[in-house]
Amino acid sequence: MLKVNKLTDYAVVVLCDLLRGQALRSAADLAQSSGVPLPTVSKILKQLARTGLLQSARGVNGGYGFAKSPDGISMTEVIEALEGPIAVTGCIEDSGDCEHLHECPMSGHWNAVNVAVRRSLDEVRLIDMLPEARFMDPEDLSRVIVARHAPAMQA
Amino acid sequence: MLKVNKLTDYAVVVLCDLLRGQALRSAADLAQSSGVPLPTVSKILKQLARTGLLQSARGVNGGYGFAKSPDGISMTEVIEALEGPIAVTGCIEDSGDCEHLHECPMSGHWNAVNVAVRRSLDEVRLIDMLPEARFMDPEDLSRVIVARHAPAMQA
DNA sequence: CACAAACAGGACTAAAACAGTACAGTATCT
DNA sequence: AGATACTGTACTGTTTTAGTCCTGTTTGTG
Secondary structure (H helix, E strand, O other), X not given: OOOOOHHHHHHXXXXXXXXXXXXXXXXXXXXXXXXXXXHXXXXXXXXXXXXXXXXXXXXXXXXXXEOOOHHHOEHHHHHXXXXXXXXXXXXXXXXXXXXXXXXXXXOOOHHHHHHHHHHHXXXXXXXXXXXHHHOOOHHHHHHHHHHHHHHHHHO | OOOOOHHHHHHHHHHHHHHHOOOOEOHHHHHHHHOOOHHHHHHXXXXXXXXXXXXXXXXXXXXXXXXXOHHHOEHHHHHHHHHOOOOXXXXXXXXXXXXXXHHOOOOOOHHHHHHHHHHHHHOOEHHHHOHHHHOOOHHHHHHHHHHHHHHHHHO
């Protein structure tokens, strides 16, 4: 099936919600407006902050915001933030966890698949996942969203 | 990680072995020459025959061979034969197994991702996975392999 | 300074998926 | 008749995933 895990799926829902709202939002707030359970939202946001896609502010009035301009975020970044490098099989060169690697007739060949998949995901942006993306000019959409999130990025 | 399961990984090893050898090979034969355990090879081949990528012959001197010209087989076909349709999330439209589908803000959006991934896999052929593909002219490689497997396809 | 809001990190458990195996059945050739 | 080889299905132990919870740290407010 080549599935992405559920957490990543939710992450997109939550990120789109964050995209849609104001610059800095608390986990509780996002949980409520996205409908995803708070502990789960919290787990996702922590991970996204750890990998640098989001930035966080602690304390009262804290929350999460984008660490960089959200219109430049690709699905590759989102998926890799939550699942690690895109690798269709476990046999990644240099991973060293396959003791047959040097004798394996497939060595390096799945890599062509990994590269192809990765490239295709590079071309899908996070903001393309927004439902309103269907009805708006992509340029306008970017402008509106970037403007809305600029405060969080400067903080 | 966006992983393909292990069975699919082995399937490529076995299929490449079949590609490399003669037209019709038994499961036991393929298990031996590929190094993958027989029950596993058997499971893979059965599934590939069921989905029509391979064809099988029972009885003494039976075995498996390609059901169509092997140079036209893409990784999409191999992966889909073993794992079902490529769907990055469980929310495929029309699958009907998500009761929130009609209210889900993401509805239909992962589809862009599915399509992108699928297209990228369409462009990787099974014969590109052969180690010797690196050193040979693709045209020559196709010709040699197609000729070798023609008998199975006519049978 | 005490308290409340909010993030950080890690640990734990129940459920689901997967891998691998085994077995009983059917077809085919000699 | 008997050996070879595919077919279908069922079972089981292991691994992964999902989801939750708890304890600690940071920060703003009265």
